[in-house]
Amino acid sequence: MRTFENLAELAACVGQDVAATEWVQITQQQINQFAEATGDPQWIHIDVERAKQGPFGVPIAHGFLTLSLLSQFFDKTIDVRSKRMGVNYGLNKVRFMAPVPVGSRLRAHLHLHSATPIEGNGLQLQWNVTVEREGSDKPVCAAESLVRIYA
Template identity: 85%
Template sequence: MKTFETLADLAACVGQDVAITEWVEITQQQVNLFADATGDHQWIHVDVEQAQKGPFGGPIAHGFLTLSLLPQFFDKTILVTQKRMGVNYGLNKVRFMSPVPVGSRLRGHLHLHSATPIEGNGMQFQWNVTVQREGSDKPVCAAESLVRIYA
């Protein structure tokens, strides 16, 4: 965990790779629960038997499940001690470059692209997040994530 006392301390890291997360395993149970939560029950995600005969040789995680790991990645790697709250402000760009087979382990690489002061004694941070699958050279996801933190 990287700890920063103030928003300015974190902002001083613009242009740097700030953190690499621990590995997170993607299970079939997570995929099934995500399918239930979103209504996306496509067979490549939830029908293990059919997915084994499909193009990926087994079930794969939803792209949006992979994307939904971003808050966890931030929460487990970066702490600003002098803050009231943080909110997800959105995404500028997201790409899913390769599938995530169930049983894969993923981790996030967090690069701070910019920090901009905002009203309410806060700062908007743009993070370039790359999600890597263990054993693969090709990222599974890349996203520009906007996070607002208020002191």
């Protein structure tokens, strides 16, 4: 966990790789629950037997499941002690460059691209996030994530 006392201390990290997260394992149970919650039961995600015959040889995680991990990655990696709250403001760009086979371990690298003051004693942060899969040279996801933090 990287801890900052206040927003100014975090803003001083613009242009830097601020943190790398711990590894998170992707399970079939997570994939099934995500499919149910989102109404996306495509066979390449949830049908283990059919997926063995598919292009990846095993079920793969939904791209949006991988993307949804960003909240967890930020929550477990970056803390600003003086913050009142933080909100997800959106995404500028997202790419899913490689599949995430069931059983994969993922982690994210968080690069602070910009920090812009906003009304209400806050900052809008643009994070360039790269999610990697253990044992792979190619990232599985890259995203420009916008987060607003208020002190």
